[in-house]
């Protein structure tokens with residue numbers, strides 16, 4: 001849909017540091033038993049906008065421990081599926097997570113069911129500091145009375161999230177001055193403190209440097225070991241490096257599903273990404289990025 005936001009020069013110190021996987025342990029620390037029923041199960045999902053079928057009977061199952069990438073040409077319906085799961089697009093069918101039926105629930109109830117998402121354009125509060133953004137996200141899971149109580153110091157889960165996403169040194173800066181990649185990290189941190197157990201990430205590495213992409217990929221792999229993670233992505237290099245499994249969408253339907261190697265070898269996927277003008281809806285970057293992968297399989 002919208003073009004990737006240009007990466008802006010960060011107005012932050014050079015030595016901000018990277019992500020800290022060890023700090024992540026503190027945020028994630030939770031007995032696996034609690035997540036036993038955590039899996040996303042979508043059946044016959046359909047989203048229609050004024051007669052236009054954007055999502056057309058999609059089935060999707062993502063289990064905890066998976067790191068599922070959703071790919072597909074421009075307009076395939078990827079973001080709309082995430083919108084439907086999070087209550088932002090009207091849908092029919094069924095969407096269950098952790099035994100909770102999500103369809104038809106208002107967004108705040110879906111958040112409370114443990115579902116969190118990021119957007120293609122980071123949706124942090126620019127005027128508030130990094131710390132305040134995280135604090136608000138942490139509050140999303142708190143009872144109103146606890147929210148009103150004055151708290152001394154930084155809650156440990158917020159501190160651990162700050163370290164995890166490498167933003168400790170910029171915690172008092174307004175989020176608006178962060179570089180695009182750092183905003184994406186902040187959003188991931190917000191999902192962690194919000195205790196999201198299903199994380200839906202829309203193009204999380206857009207605008208990031210190669211080093212940042214790698215750090216983010218490793219972070220997502222680690223989170224994916226404990227939580228259910230779905231990544232909407234156009235970056236095929238990133239996908240090849242980090243996806244555990246892939247669902248390819250095309251014109252609102254699931255075209256192919258499997259490991260990276262399996263979908264790359266699927267002639268239907270090759271056709272959609274490399275095909276003639278009839279499938280020419282793919283955005284240039286996606287098609288171009290997919291081409292080397294597909295061609296290695298077809299050569």
Ligand SMILES: Nc1ncnc2c1ncn2[C@@H]1O[C@H](COP(=O)(O)OP(=O)(O)OP(=O)(O)O)[C@@H](O)[C@H]1O
Pocket residue numbers: 001002049052054072073074075076077078079080081
């Ligand atoms: N609110 C809306 N009203 C009408 N049509 C919409 C709306 N949202 C999405 N669409 C249409 O639904 C289709 C799927 O859009 P969607 O954003 O889900 O695709 P996508 O696969 O995420 O694409 P991209 O990779 O470009 O983000 C597109 O044709 C889009 O124009």
